[in-house]
Amino acid sequence: MEKEVVSNTSSVIFLAKLDIFNLAKNIFSKIIIPTEVADELFKKNSPENERIKRELNNFLIxxxxxxxxxxxxxxxxxAAISLCLEREIKMFLSDDKKARVYARSLGxxxxxxxxxxxxxxxDKKISKKEFIRLLNEWIRKGYYIxxxxxxxxxxxIEEF
Structure with missing residues (x-):
């Protein structure tokens, strides 16, 4: 299990939209978000806000x-990349291609x-059928693949 990860805004939103904080907990002890990300998360009222608030100060720090x-x-x-560097946390949670490239360039x-x-x-925490359901749901909720x-x-995933 990875100890900690620092996340940007969209990844936290998708964890909430897909209701998969439990899957992230199988990998990370906590997700750290910079204040700037927290501000972005709650800028608009959305159905995901309640799920995010339930995780705040517990799994989401x-x-x-x-x-x-x-x-x-x-x-x-x-802010998330800066927080990784300041706190020497080597794992960055993001689906933003450009941000991931910069993160990699910074180690x-x-x-x-x-x-x-x-x-x-x-790790057999979910079935192949559940994986495909989540993948399709992620795309339906706005992620492009x-x-x-x-x-x-x-x-x-055929090998799993």
Missing amino acids: EKKVEKIKDLPLGGGER LRSIGILGIILINLR SPLLYAEILKE
Whole structure:
């Protein structure tokens, strides 16, 4: 089990939309979010807010960033990467391709929603049927996966 991960805004939103905080708990002891991410999460009232609030101060921990790096990314991504570096947390939770590239260039490892559900499938915490249901639900809830990548994912999970 990874100890801690720092997340950007969209990953927390998708964890809530898919109602899979439990799957993240199989991998991480806690998800740390910068104050900037917490502000973005609660800027709008959404159905996911209740799920997020239930996890706040329990599994989802808000921390202040001392100095935010000047990166050409959104505020939440900049703050999350900066928090990883400040607290020497090597794992960054994000599905933003550009943010993941910057994180890697700074020596961080990245994981996204797909990685979380794949690890749970590999570790037999969920079935292949549940994995496919979650993947399809994630796409229905607004995440884009190219048809080619979708086919590759389905081919990859055949071995599980």
